[in-house]
Amino acid sequence: MTNLVRTTLVIIISAWSLGTLAPRVACMWNACPDNGLEVSYGGAVNGVDRGSPAAKAGIVPGDRIVPPLPRGLTRDPPETLTFNLKHDGAVRSVVLAPAPRTMTRTEQLRLLALCASYLLFVIVGSALLLLRPSAMTWAFYLYCIFRRYGDLFFYWPGSSAFFWFNALAFATLGGASCALVTIFALRFPANKVDGWRRPLNMAALLLAILFPFAWLYVFVRIDFLGLPADLLVRALVIATSLVYAGAAAIFIVTLFQSRDDERQRMQWILVFPILLLVRVAVITIPRTLPPWFSDLLTALAVFIPLTVAYAVARRRVFDVQFVISRALVYGVLTSFIAGTFLLLDWFMSKQFAQTRFTLTAEIIFALALGSSLNMLHHNVDRLVDGIFFRQRHFAERRLAKAAAAITRAESFTTVDQFLVHEPVQALGLLSAALFRSNGRGGFVRRLDVGWSHGDVTELTPNDPLVLHLVAENVPVRVSEVTWSFDEPPRLANSLLAMPVLLRDQIVAIALYGPHRTGADIDPDEQKSLVPLVERAGAAYDHIDAEALRAKVELLTRDRESKEREIARLRAEAKAH
Numbered sequence: 001m002t003n004l005v006r007t008t009l010v011i012i013i014s015a016w017s018l019g020t021l022a023p024r025v026a027c028m029w030n031a032c033p034d035n036g037l038e039v040s041y042g043g044a045v046n047g048v049d050r051g052s053p054a055a056k057a058g059i060v061p062g063d064r065i066v067p068p069l070p071r072g073l074t075r076d077p078p079e080t081l082t083f084n085l086k087h088d089g090a091v092r093s094v095v096l097a098p099a100p101r102t103m104t105r106t107e108q109l110r111l112l113a114l115c116a117s118y119l120l121f122v123i124v125g126s127a128l129l130l131l132r133p134s135a136m137t138w139a140f141y142l143y144c145i146f147r148r149y150g151d152l153f154f155y156w157p158g159s160s161a162f163f164w165f166n167a168l169a170f171a172t173l174g175g176a177s178c179a180l181v182t183i184f185a186l187r188f189p190a191n192k193v194d195g196w197r198r199p200l201n202m203a204a205l206l207l208a209i210l211f212p213f214a215w216l217y218v219f220v221r222i223d224f225l226g227l228p229a230d231l232l233v234r235a236l237v238i239a240t241s242l243v244y245a246g247a248a249a250i251f252i253v254t255l256f257q258s259r260d261d262e263r264q265r266m267q268w269i270l271v272f273p274i275l276l277l278v279r280v281a282v283i284t285i286p287r288t289l290p291p292w293f294s295d296l297l298t299a300l301a302v303f304i305p306l307t308v309a310y311a312v313a314r315r316r317v318f319d320v321q322f323v324i325s326r327a328l329v330y331g332v333l334t335s336f337i338a339g340t341f342l343l344l345d346w347f348m349s350k351q352f353a354q355t356r357f358t359l360t361a362e363i364i365f366a367l368a369l370g371s372s373l374n375m376l377h378h379n380v381d382r383l384v385d386g387i388f389f390r391q392r393h394f395a396e397r398r399l400a401k402a403a404a405a406i407t408r409a410e411s412f413t414t415v416d417q418f419l420v421h422e423p424v425q426a427l428g429l430l431s432a433a434l435f436r437s438n439g440r441g442g443f444v445r446r447l448d449v450g451w452s453h454g455d456v457t458e459l460t461p462n463d464p465l466v467l468h469l470v471a472e473n474v475p476v477r478v479s480e481v482t483w484s485f486d487e488p489p490r491l492a493n494s495l496l497a498m499p500v501l502l503r504d505q506i507v508a509i510a511l512y513g514p515h516r517t518g519a520d521i522d523p524d525e526q527k528s529l530v531p532l533v534e535r536a537g538a539a540y541d542h543i544d545a546e547a548l549r550a551k552v553e554l555l556t557r558d559r560e561s562k563e564r565e566i567a568r569l570r571a572e573a574k575a576h
Helices: 003-019 022-026 105-131 135-152 160-187 197-223 230-257 260-284 291-300 303-315 320-351 357-371 373-388 390-408 412-427 464-472 523-575
Strands: 032-034 037-039 045-048 064-066 081-087 090-096 099-101 432-437 443-449 496-502 505-512
Touching: 003 105, 003 135, 022 105, 105 135, 105 303, 135 160, 160 197, 160 230, 160 260, 197 230, 230 260, 260 291, 260 303, 390 412, 390 523, 412 432, 412 443, 412 505, 412 523, 464 496, 464 505, 496 523, 505 523
Parallel strands: none
Antiparallel strands: 032 099, 037 045, 064 081, 081 090, 432 443, 432 505, 496 505
């Protein structure tokens, strides 16, 4: 599928799903038709709103609609319903017409939270699919879209044909959600299905087809045939719960089968199956849970797309401290600028209310503030890092000191140790290695931390990573290197490759892995490594120069010694 087709599909599906929410959202401030009746899939009356048309008709919880059920029982908003009601052993005919009802403040807040949560799901699901298209992200995206019916149902006060088409589409396709989650779990995190996952993947695909047909039959049976379907719904809920439990088990197995560094990256994905199982519990046993539990689950549900995005997006873990740091910096800057302008405007309006000096002063102040914005950003950045992220600040200072000290090194081994051990200890990295030039265009591993014997010991001149570094002479992300063979070389999960330059020639390559928490090396940390690597090149040059100078001095002394010996021999020859 081309990018254009994929993008078009995502835009159409997302716009359709979000756009049809408008009538439901409008009910937050407009009175919408409602009959106040809550009925089970079998026709049992589970609840009646106080003062509603259902309450005025004498309907109470515990009553039961006698089959056939009225056509369009689950339509929202409801139309006028005519049915026979069994109450205290007696059967009577009821005509139930909806009446306008205004939402309470609690209902408005609940609807707003549900809409915001669903919007977040759609945005994250769409972004993951467009940024990293695969069967895995397609499964997650469709799960995000089909959450619509379970959270917000489908509300359409207009055309009945349009309502039933969309309601049945969301209700039936939403039945495949458990299978879509299972497909996602089987392919997470590398979109690969092998070994024991293959038959399970085939079973999940089959369920993704069977469940929608089963739910379609449920709604056709209730709304068009007028037949109860409570037993069938109960069986489908149990089957759905089991599939969700299986998906949760797959996530756990995947986590335990991963290596230590990968486990750090993927551990937050457990939020997904845990919340799914809690959601299933709410659906399965709603009457035994307090009313606030559903609202709490709605609030917690926002962590599902966030944790999935955290674990899936390019399989790189972003340092949360870095994100918070940048948010604080820009938050402080924005607050400072806005507050200063408000204070200036208040002062000027009080002191010079009758003059035009206020506007002129504000323009002059805005120009002065704009010219100093870069300096403000730098100072606020240092202030935030120094106060809230002291460990990061200490790491930067340690690397700066190491960069200053490395120029005094008197051996290649000392320089190698600075390049490997200092970043590992200062930044808390999981691995690091140094490959030094072998004089033939290749690079041999001289020193490492966190590498095993099975990892690469030599990089050849034609290695894609070497070619990238030689071509660019700047740090390269290992994940951005395209390998020409199926299985890339084992580089101990290195994330960043930095060239050590000596007169525009690469004399060594430093490879750095993730933090011990699994977090990536962020841009600020990469920037703090640059001086250390750059001065390592100068240190190598200095050591080379000192070695050449010592060799020249040795050769000079040897030549002078030989010249003196020759002169002595000549003098002895003349004497004889």
